[in-house]
Amino acid sequence: MEGGGPILSTEIPFMSEEEIEQGVRLSCQCKVKENIKIEIPEELFNVKEYTAVVEEMEDVTPVIKRLKLKLPEGEEINFKPGQFIQFKAPKYEGNDEEVYRAYSIASSPFEKNHIELFIGYVPNGICTTYVHKHLKVGDTVQINGPYGDFYFHEDSDREIVLVAAGTGIAPILSILRYMKEKNINRKTTFYFGARTPEDLMMTDFLKELEETMYDFKYIPTLTRVTEEHNWKGERGRVNVAIEKYLDSGENKEAYLCGNKAMIDTMVEALTAKGIPEELIYFDKFD
Numbered sequence: 502m503e504g505g506g507p508i509l510s511t512e513i514p515f516m517s518e519e520e521i522e523q524g525v526r527l528s529c530q531c532k533v534k535e536n537i538k539i540e541i542p543e544e545l546f547n548v549k550e551y552t553a554v555v556e557e558m559e560d561v562t563p564v565i566k567r568l569k570l571k572l573p574e575g576e577e578i579n580f581k582p583g584q585f586i587q588f589k590a591p592k593y594e595g596n597d598e599e600v601y602r603a604y605s606i607a608s609s610p611f612e613k614n615h616i617e618l619f620i621g622y623v624p625n626g627i628c629t630t631y632v633h634k635h636l637k638v639g640d641t642v643q644i645n646g647p648y649g650d651f652y653f654h655e656d657s658d659r660e661i662v663l664v665a666a667g668t669g670i671a672p673i674l675s676i677l678r679y680m681k682e683k684n685i686n687r688k689t690t691f692y693f694g695a696r697t698p699e700d701l702m703m704t705d706f707l708k709e710l711e712e713t714m715y716d717f718k719y720i721p722t723l724t725r726v727t728e729e730h731n732w733k734g735e736r737g738r739v740n741v742a743i744e745k746y747l748d749s750g751e752n753k754e755a756y757l758c759g760n761k762a763m764i765d766t767m768v769e770a771l772t773a774k775g776i777p778e779e780l781i782y783f784d785k786f787d
């Protein structure tokens with residue numbers, strides 16, 4: 502707010518025009534040479550460190566585990582649907598460094614003493630090998646958060662387009678749970694991209710939402726189905742389903758979650774339909 506000097510050339514590539522106008526600075530670049538006055542975003546005071554217990558762990562696909570973590574008695578996490586936590590993988594046999602990795606929260610923000618995560622296995626990945634090969638129900642884990650500027654925007658009546666692939670389903674589930682519990686009546690379509698029926702998860706829950714939520718439709722679409730799968734649903738990549746079901750981008754906003762390639766393709770497909778770029782929110786997982 503005062504005393505930080507002019508914005509540096511090392512900061513500019515990471516800032517939007519709006520942020521520059523608002524005086525946002527990168528504290529890792531700003532040198533303190535005189536008294537300065539700063540304002541720290543409110544939500545950063547909300548970040549806490551928790552020692553949580555693994556209460557449930559199950560395979561939801563051959564490569565994705567769903568974890569339910571219980572926070573210590575009396576402690577709460579306050580987050581917006583779509584945000585993530587950092588999960589600490591400790592040292593273990595074959596790994597001699599502690600690392601933190603980001604995982605999106607899948608549970609409802611109204612459930613403040615537990616969080617649910619979906620963690621996909623990455624071959625030779627430090628944290629995911631720990632979760633998939635070492636972690637057990639009853640173990641304690643260190644997490645901190647919440648973080649992230651990918652979250653559900655409540656202040657409109659626009660129709661909602663949700664798109665995810667793989668573990669990108671996690672923040673979308675949190676958004677859907679929140680919408681249901683808060684009775685948010687906005688037409689919503691969730692496109693989920695996967696390879697085979699084995700890669701689909703939370704199907705019963707999503708089907709139930711189609712019955713119980715206001716104007717909600719779940720559209721899974723698969724890229725590698727064979728005759729044996731006997732799949733009656735959509736085939737092809739998500740952009741093919743969007744082409745088929747999304748009439749126009751008018752009065753719509755979108756939330757995308759998954760790998761970079763999927764998000765880049767989807768931003769292109771959705772802007773081509775007429776959804777303005779500033780109404781396409783996304784979280785890239787890689």
Ligand SMILES: Cc1cc2nc3c(=O)[nH]c(=O)nc-3n(C[C@H](O)[C@H](O)[C@H](O)COP(=O)(O)OP(=O)(O)OC[C@H]3O[C@@H](n4cnc5c(N)ncnc54)[C@H](O)[C@@H]3O)c2cc1C
Pocket residue numbers: 585600602603604605606619620621622623624625626627628629630649668669671784785786787
């Ligand atoms: C905001 C955010 C939210 C995220 N939420 C989730 C989530 O909900 N669930 C989830 O499973 N992951 C999520 N991720 C990804 C997660 O943070 C880790 O990057 C991932 O689990 C790999 O960690 P690792 O320690 O096992 O692998 P690392 O040891 O970091 O990586 C090992 C090798 O695998 C490569 N690699 C890393 N990630 C991938 C990948 N996804 N696919 C292919 N190769 C990869 C690396 O480049 C490296 O070569 C999220 C990431 C971000 C930034």
